[in-house]
Amino acid sequence: MTSSHTAEPLLDIRDLRKEFPGQPPSVAVDDVSLTVTEGETFALVGESGCGKTTLTRLLLRLLPPTSGSVRFDGTDLLSLDHAALRPFRRQMQVVLQDPYSSMNPRLRIADIVAEPLVTHEEWARGRRGRARTRERVCELLDAVGLDAGIVDRYPHEFSGGQRQRISIARALALEPRLVVLDEPTSALDVSVQARVLDLLADLQQRLGLTYFFISHNLAVVSRIADRVAVMRQGRIVETGTARQVFTTPEDPYTRRLLDAVPVPDPTRARRTAAVASESAESTIV
């Protein structure tokens, strides 16, 4: 079993394509193929409008693709009907950029974190279920570094970083194998971001999670990713280990992206270069 697992990627996306109707149709995802191995952090980077969010929605089957396949642990998700998809859904959880928008403001933290349990687990329902879920919720909060005493409070009482921890706790409730992290730290202050990234790394190690990490922030990606795919205009222009992509990028667009990242080191000042190359502005976007 172990040998077949190492051979088979956890997530295998082949020639995935999504066209949105129009004259001509717009191709949001243009024949994308990529694989994610169990236990790794795979980062998908790109600028706004490159198709990374559409790709994510396709692989979670929140949106039907025009063509192509998505295999999770060997099973083609696109061939499954709603009922057959359920056991796979619970193995793939999502954390979004703005946790607040994905929380019902009128629910207490206990109920927010318990939502996936109540949806997917028979034991979590009914009177007896309540006590057991509450116990599980406390465990989860503890795992993400929050005090279990917050269960009866409401989302608005928490800071952005705390809310993101709550949504991570919720995502882990069903012990998923794959966690899709869609810009999970983009809305956070830098010191909070660093702590959330540390938490994610720690959870991955303890629970053997696989991360599909979507981000526009190359510095963040370089810090946590094992492998990286760079997406532009619906296509993957480059894939490789983080080291390859960040140190020896092959695609000109990847190089441009990397060059554009501001470096927090004033001794490498580029401003003089910028002033000198006044004519270098070939493509105004």
Added chain:
Amino acid sequence: MTSTPQSPAAPTAPPVLEFQDLRVDFRLAGSTVHAVRGVNLSVAAGETLAVVGESGSGKSATALSALRLNPEPPSVYAGGEILLDGRDVLGLSERQLRRVRGAEISMVFQDPMTSLDPLQRVGHQITEVLRLHGDHTRAEARNAALTALDEVGIPDPERRFRQYPHELSGGLRQRVMIASALVARPRVLIADEPTTALDVTVQRQILDLLVRLQHRHGMAVVLITHDLGVVAETADRVAVMRHGEVVETGDVEQVFARPAAPYTRRLLDATPRLEPVA
């Protein structure tokens, strides 16, 4: 003169804009938040001062004070002065302030879409400041706007002049914002997170543009940002704010190499760098 403890790199030229012991309170139902607690800052012509801090640090409230743009209420200017060439901006009447805004001190904000009027053509918005300040004919204002559009690197200014904001990309909108901020040749430009909403390649172009324009016109620039990478690449001096106070000021290279405040050190440590560890 800044009276902050550590500023050996204070501008050698006389400051154009000086914040002296600025205090801003937000008075909300029954409670008062001291958003800015005695801030001292100064910026000289041709110099870029970056004000860096996390959310709630008071950096934007400080910057907005220079044009008295914090909404009153709930804000109250509770103390201190903001001197523009020695004149206290906080003491001006609304009428006098209107002559300062856009003409002597301009602002560029994070999200151009919320500062541009969706119902007005680009040209109208850029010439607005010139028309408000009176002394330009229609043709002169139009010419100044076309020059400004050209200067911020917008191709085909004649066509853009007639377009509406929604017809432009985010990067072009930010260029339009910069053009309208600079058309009246202000001496001070305050840029509040000017590239935060932009993609990284567009951010690079806008930062380069700001640096070039500053060199050409010799404005004083106050750059408000949360991004230490942006600070390192554009600023001469930096002030680090936290909880409404400046915890450290100094020359950028010196602050990055030898941060004096523990908070500055923490911020620097938390800033992700483009270097794969694996």
